Ligand SMILES: *[C@@H]1O[C@H](CO)[C@@H](O)[C@H](O)[C@H]1NC(C)=O
């Protein structure tokens with residue numbers, strides 16, 4: 001009896017996952033039609049899984065949270081999701097020592113225009129977040145996202161992970177009502193690098209609200225609200241962040257840190273270096289400790305300390321302000337080679353610690 005079941009299940013496995021190769025240690029499976037059971041089974045049986053051109057039904061997460069250690073997860077062709085108003089995410093990935101990547105023809109087509117109404121996460125249609133990844137000792141690369149309904153890529157509780165060559169293209173949202181389409185949201189993570197990525201969107205290029213040792217390197221951000229830390233509060237800590245060799249163009253803000261008024265937490269050991277700004281509409285550099293306050297008053301419960309800016313250069317629109325700072329309780333800032341020009345909006349800066357090497 002057990003033997004028959006074993007044989008039967010082997011036969012089912014072969015049919016369902018079309019193993020493309022098999023060795024003593026690894027089995028490859030290809031999923032070319034959505035089926036939740038097959039996808040779950042593939043994660044049990046296979047350490048190389050290809051998801052090829054599937055249509056995910058409405059209101060369902062493509063659930064890849066049971067990957068075995070060491071799995072290679074490959075996306076090929078276009079993945080689409082049927083329309084529904086719900087919070088998502090559309091894909092969830094969890095694992096240790098996994099490699100996740102797309103082939104040359106890979107696309108996650110979010111078909112954001114079906115949801116976009118100019119209101120993002122603030123109202124109107126309920127829009128699904130796109131992808132949430134929780135991985136350790138992993139490598140994620142060469143994934144293409146198009147037209148995310150709202151937030152694109154959430155890096156949640158990831159450790160020792162390299163994310164690179166990601167393309168997030170929400171250009172269509174500029175004219176069709178895309179809003180809150182943050183590219184990378186990072187929380188609760190430690191030692192994550194995001195590099196060589198390209199973003200066209202309508203909210204933060206990176207937004208980090210908790211975690212340590214984040215490296216955001218060689219990325220291109222267009223249309224965004226800037227490369228942001230925050231908003232930080234609720235006791236969260238953000239520390240040891242390096243943002244280096246990035247370009248921010250046609251965006252509301254460039255360099256941005258926001259901490260929540262009346263809350264606690266900390267932001268420390270932050271470096272932004274070699275950042276080029278072009279056509280910034282609101283603030284080239286904005287550091288604010290008053291987020292969420294009505295009167296535009298900063299509070300000191302989320303102090304920003306050991307904050308270095310080095311070689312931040314480029315242009316703002318004339319309606320913008322080049323630099324705006326409103327903080328309290330800040331310490332040990334070191335700013336050098338700040339060459340942001342073009343903005344003629346007059347703002348006053350408050351709370352820049354003495355010895356920063358900059359005033360405005
Ligand atoms: C299977 O794993 C063993 C030990 O981990 C390794 O020596 C062997 O080369 C592997 N075989 C294949 C076909 O990958």
Ligand SMILES: *[C@@H]1O[C@H](CO)[C@@H](O)[C@H](O)[C@H]1NC(C)=O
Pocket residue numbers: 159160161162191192193
């Ligand atoms: C940090 O993550 C990288 C992968 O991006 C890894 O190579 C490195 O060993 C990690 N560092 C530590 C201290 O674990």
Ligand SMILES: *[C@@H]1O[C@H](CO)[C@@H](O)[C@H](O)[C@H]1NC(C)=O
Pocket residue numbers: 156157187188210
């Ligand atoms: C990160 O965000 C997720 C989703 O919002 C939440 O469930 C989780 O508790 C957060 N983790 C930390 C450490 O803040």
Ligand SMILES: *[C@@H]1O[C@H](CO)[C@@H](O)[C@H](O)[C@H]1NC(C)=O
Pocket residue numbers: 299300301302303329
């Ligand atoms: C300033 O920050 C320190 C921590 O560095 C904190 O103990 C203190 O309460 C803060 N002060 C104010 C006025 O919030």
